[in-house]
Amino acid sequence: MIADDFVFINANGLYCKYGDFYLDPSLPVKNAVISHAHADHAISGNTEVYCTAPTRAFMELRYSRYAAKIFNIVPYHTSFNVNGVQLTFISAGHMLGSAMVLMEYNGAKYLYTGDYKLQPDATCEPIELGAADVLITESTFADPKVIHPDPVAEIQKLNSIQSNILLGAYATGKSQRLIRMITDHAPQKKILVHHRILPINKIYEAAGIALGNYQLYGRKLMKAQDNFVYIVPPFTFNSYIRATDVKRLFASGWDNLQVNREDSLFISDHVDWNDILTAVKQVNPKQIWTLHGNGKHLQTYFGDNIFVKLLN
Structure with a gap:
């Protein structure tokens, strides 16, 4: 059964009250699950961090001894438990070590994407998408007008x-x-x-x-x-x-x-509109919850077929 309040945003970031942890918190917290090492997702000063090995390496390079008090390094596809919620990292295809977070609680599956991309990238693990009841997706470029070029x-x-x-x-x-x-x-x-x-x-x-x-x-x-x-x-x-x-x-x-009228270089590490629709098709969720952008276009597109909730 889907819990409508499984995750929500408070002053510290995206919080899962059932497991008492944050996903990519914006302020230091006791328990932080970090999807990837970009600074807007991986801040310093958390007490206990769960992440992949490359994410830890990047965080320690950037923050030195302030990266975190305790690191729990978890490989892809290895389930771990945080206060009663089962979590599994799967590749997000965004950068080296980036992970989506599959969370299972009370019979429901919630897939937090963090930042992700479907485009091929020889410098990181390819994206993996699996079934979930709720897709918690970034919506940075969730606009039908945004289609990234090859x-x-x-x-x-x-x-x-x-x-x-x-x-x-x-x-x-x-x-x-x-x-x-x-x-x-x-x-x-x-x-x-x-x-x-x-x-x-x-x-x-x-x-x-x-x-x-x-x-x-x-x-x-x-x-x-x-x-x-x-x-x-x-x-x-x-x-x-x-x-x-x-x-x-x-x-x-x-x-x-883009800084030149005559030359542009549109290379994105995020999903565009078509990629998000592809992800939704593969995950086949009952609900979509959106973050980091405007999810209203997804609400309009799916209408009554899939419930879309805007978390931010």
């Missing part, structure tokens, strides 16, 4: 750009995906990475992920005008607003983060 075709745009490229990307997850894709689909480009991206790459490589060909940025290299793509995190990208003799691009699914 990421390979987007990367291949770089082949026609003759100048050096300053490529903005989030340091964790997106940068590693870009390195792999550029290596595979724009092989004549020479990839440079910002020094803050390098230790994240090392975590990927330690996990057995082959990223491809890259080297640490050097100023003299960029001056050579030799087909370089320099991947930098957002704060560095923004500081290079007056950079000359380079093409500035930002890899994102958001239209407002």
Whole structure:
């Protein structure tokens, strides 16, 4: 039987009162189940954290000894119990170590997606979707107007750009995906990475992920005008607003983060409208609960066929 109040949002984030734990809390809590290591989902200071091994590695890199007091590392498909609720991590396909959280309580299954994507990605585990009574889904791009283009075709745009490229990307997850894709689909480009991206790459490589060909940025290299793509995190990208003799691009699914009228690079690590509909078909839920975006389009689309509740 579905409990309408199985999870709800309070001052600390998304809370499961039946198991007394939070899913990706926004403030430090006693028990935190972390879906993946992006900073808006994995904060420091929690007492006890349940996550995958890569998520712990990223959190400890970012937060050092403040990452958490206790880490409980749980592999995919290994069930564990938190105060009477059975949980299982399954791959979300969002970045290395990202997990959906399947929660089972009183005969009902609740699948919390965290951030997820259906697009292929050689730098993380492929997404897995299974049946659940309630799909608790992010709705970042849950709009019929948002259909993400083919990421390979987007990367291949770089082949026609003759100048050096300053490529903005989030340091964790997106940068590693870009390195792999550029290596595979724009092989004549020479990839440079910002020094803050390098230790994240090392975590990927330690996990057995082959990223491809890259080297640490050097100023003299960029001056050579030799087909370089320099991947930098957002704060560095923004500081290079007056950079000359380079093409500035930002890899994102958001239209407002595209920085050139003549060139765009729409590469998203989130599901778009069609992907969410595909996920719903595979999960086959009785109810959909939405987070991190506007779920009203899903309410309209499903009408009386599936109950859609907006948690935020």
